[in-house]
Amino acid sequence: MRYSSFFIPSLKEDPKEAVLKSHKLLLRAGYVRQLSGGIYTYLPLGLKSLRKLEDLIRQEMNAAGAIELSMPFVQPLDLWKESGRDEDYGKELLRFKDRQDRDFCLAPTYEEVITDLVKKNVKSYKELPMTLYQIHLKFRDEIRPRFGLMRAKEFIMKDAYSFDADEAGLGESYKKMKRAYENIFRRLGFDFKFIKAEAGEIGGNYSEELMVFSEYGEDKIVICENCGYAASIDEADSVSDYRGPLESCRQPKMTRLFTPDKKSVEEVGEYLKIDKTCFAKTMIYESESGFIAALVRGDREINERKLKKAAGVKNLFLAKEADVERITGAPCGFAGPFGLNGLSLIVIDEEINNSEYWITGANEKNAHMANVRPGRDFTSDTVANIRSVQAGDKCVRCSGALTVKNVIELGHIFKLGEKYSSILNAKFLDEKGESKFFAMGCYGIGVGRTLQTLIEVFSDEEGINLPISVSPFAIAVASLNVNDGKITAVSEKIYEDLTAMGIDVIYDDRNLSAGIKLKDIDLIGIPLKIVVGNRTIKDNKYELNIKKGNSKEIFEDLESLYKRLRELLS
């Protein structure tokens, strides 16, 4: 491909709408452009890279015995009403009507359609097991799309669905897919880990998320380096062996402390010169079944997912200031667990229950209370683990020190069991002639998100630095002066030779200064480049640059250069 006849609108400066490094690079290197919030055009360069990534995924899916198909992006809403997920998905499901006034939606996922398809076309156990997949668009009307392709409303996903005769078969299909995922992400060069997860809207009884480690990941997981325990921050457990703060706090009754304008644990702790771990933080939440007070140790964060579970509620958010004032009788920042009005539940963390004395808010302005004792000075309805694990906490399995790491979720695999087959009445006949529901699994990879994560993980100061298997071109040939006949002749020959060798090459034949061309090639992420300039002609030697490691190799003749290239590309 000649650069001059391709379309690569690169940007010299960082676009202001991008925050994440990978998002800036996607835009600067001319891979994508945003049309509207969460909706993107893949430019030619981004598309080339995407296609290579898709092919790599396809290879592993096919190798695992999965069969590719393509399902419609626009789906009749009736199917979603039948499965009941019409309501489950809520506003994320984008609905509209056709000209006959029939209801349709854009596919946020494809369980309904695939189940319907298999139900109508697979009748016997002899055809099982079967795994079908596609690499296709999905649309979820996200509340807040962000970070480029990381969370887009319209996005590309590889989704696979397995159908088995029974639970044991499902286990086998699931294992195969998991292995395929491991191959894919290993080939891409990622540092990743599977962790157990909640099933979310998709449902089912068992699921694991594939997490890639990255400093800028939106999710956090907890890991024990000692025994290999790993779980999402919302699921992770840690030992509650904390036993009480200060000796001086052990008093027969509560003591009032004057804390003028000191609201946060941070401020009060500093003012009183007392460690944050001596405090019990009281937070007031609002839920569909009323107001809830939740207590954790002062240095900890409440994990709202855990709290939801412990309180048995679906919707949970921090109460408004006015409500807090009404319930506690004091401004925000001075809440304590006693004498609260209009509360439906008090949930305390295990650590709070384990220890005997705490400092809490006094439920009056500018005051806190010391020597507050669970059971004596206040009661709780539920004791549970509602705190987020923090680094240094002890592992529940081996008591090793836990670490918390940022990750990006790129894949999610589920054992669905009979969830969809039973709702949609999808049955086959087994060897005894009995009618049975299919045992299903489903397996997703966010393909666009994976592309951006590759860029997030593999880039340098100059620009994108993708592995050759997914970079838009394998090699660039830069002619540094297109007005010089000799340079052009050599460049053209190399370009033609490489093309004849079947190498995916981009030939920078633009009539621009050398600096611009070299910068552009580095920015857009071409792993290898051959530079043809004055020196090439003068010394009659050929120069190959390797982006990874920023190294340079010189060759006496083209044959030895090509030989080296074949090596690098094999």
Next chain:
RNA sequence: CGGGAUGUGGCGCAGCUGGUAGCGCACCUGCUUUGGGAGCAGGGGGUCGCACGUUCAAAUCGUGUCAUCCCGACCA
């Protein structure tokens, strides 16, 4: 949906105590240049997001609205 911020040529920004819309880059023409974002000369391009209001006069002040981005709940 709640909280915060920003909308000015293609991109990045200045102008915002009201009074002729500006800079850098990019773009077009010519000449010179070509090993890391070239030089000179000339040139084109903006109803200042949109609407209404205040005013003799609005990019500038007010109200509303839309869009984009950031923080939260959701998720590949």
